[in-house]
Amino acid sequence: MALFPLKAPLSLDELIKTTCKLYRQSLFKALPITLGLIAMFDFILYGSYLFPKAYVYLHPQIALFVVVIMLTTTGTMFCAIDTVGKAKPFSYGKLIIFTLQRFLPLAGCLFSMLLLPALIAGFCAGVYFFLGYNNFAQPILFAWFMFSSLILFAVFVPKLFAPLLVFIDSLSANDSLDESARIVKGCFARCFELTLFASLILLFFAVLGHLFLAYIPALKTLPFGVVEGVSQILLLLNAPWAFALLLTLKYDLQQRHPSLEVNKVEKPKIKEPQSVRATTSEGDEDKYNF
Numbered sequence: 001m002a003l004f005p006l007k008a009p010l011s012l013d014e015l016i017k018t019t020c021k022l023y024r025q026s027l028f029k030a031l032p033i034t035l036g037l038i039a040m041f042d043f044i045l046y047g048s049y050l051f052p053k054a055y056v057y058l059h060p061q062i063a064l065f066v067v068v069i070m071l072t073t074t075g076t077m078f079c080a081i082d083t084v085g086k087a088k089p090f091s092y093g094k095l096i097i098f099t100l101q102r103f104l105p106l107a108g109c110l111f112s113m114l115l116l117p118a119l120i121a122g123f124c125a126g127v128y129f130f131l132g133y134n135n136f137a138q139p140i141l142f143a144w145f146m147f148s149s150l151i152l153f154a155v156f157v158p159k160l161f162a163p164l165l166v167f168i169d170s171l172s173a174n175d176s177l178d179e180s181a182r183i184v185k186g187c188f189a190r191c192f193e194l195t196l197f198a199s200l201i202l203l204f205f206a207v208l209g210h211l212f213l214a215y216i217p218a219l220k221t222l223p224f225g226v227v228e229g230v231s232q233i234l235l236l237l238n239a240p241w242a243f244a245l246l247l248t249l250k251y252d253l254q255q256r257h258p259s260l261e262v263n264k265v266e267k268p269k270i271k272e273p274q275s276v277r278a279t280t281s282e283g284d285e286d287k288y289n290f
Contacts, residue, residue: 002087003248006255015194015245015252022244026084030240032092033077038236040070041206075099075106075167081240081247082168098167105166108173113159117152124148153199157192158184164250183253194249198242205235 003022010018043050043066048059076099083090128148131141158181165176184191204211209231212219219227 002085004082004085004251006251009256010248010252012190015248019241019245019248022081022085022248023241026081026244027237027240029084029090030077030080030243031236033073033080034236034240037070037073037077037239038232040066040073042232044070071106071110072099072103075102075163077240077243078164078247079167081244085247102167102170105171105173105176106163109162109166109176112173112177113156113162117155120155121148121152124151153196154192157188157195160184160191160195161246161250161253164247168247168250183250183257185257187253187256191249191253194245198245201242202235202239205231205238208234 003018003025006018044063047063047066048056051059076095079095079099080090080092083095124144128141128144131144159177161180161183162173162176165171165179166173169176169179171179209224209228212227212231213224
């Protein structure tokens, strides 16, 4: 049974239940894509250890290229979960080809999304260094860092669904940004809380191996690969739930803010009365012509 499109807006409890159902249905089908995303993520973090010392300097350039592939593969992940949610035929080849075709709109969308946050991030970083230069206490520096992080995330929220709209609804870069801002309007608090929750889930499981070592010193006696391997398995199992939550929230917002084109009512056509002269037959005209 298809979950999308939704028939009505969802309450918070219904949204979580729909997310969990979508997660169960799509977990194994999206598993190869999730593995690819985690492999690329690990290469970005730890790929320098794979290079000989003479070629370590190549890692940042290659990692930047991997980031681009990772962003595109994230679109494939959303498309895969969406295909399962709509109960459509599933094909990895078609999904990959489609997401590659949507790369240019995605690039334009991300570039537009980053302009304002980049300016705000520069300002926040300047204030942080100013506080550090003037020897403010560490709690103040930490508080400013957390506050500025929340501000940056809040700036992203109105545009956060634009990449999903590029892939799921096949919108252009500009249209996806406008549509994202439209569906978030009036539901900012709901979007902020749920998208932050999904982001924290991804972040938590991404750094879980380091948290294990930091808070459980006894694990330091184990090889780092064992601890990191366990955290990677947990990330593999839990990351799709965060993607499913964002996708379900996107459909919920669209149900709350239907497209204007869908609700557009066509004006009834009024038949104009014909003039008396227009309805006069040619024979009638001839009998008055001498």
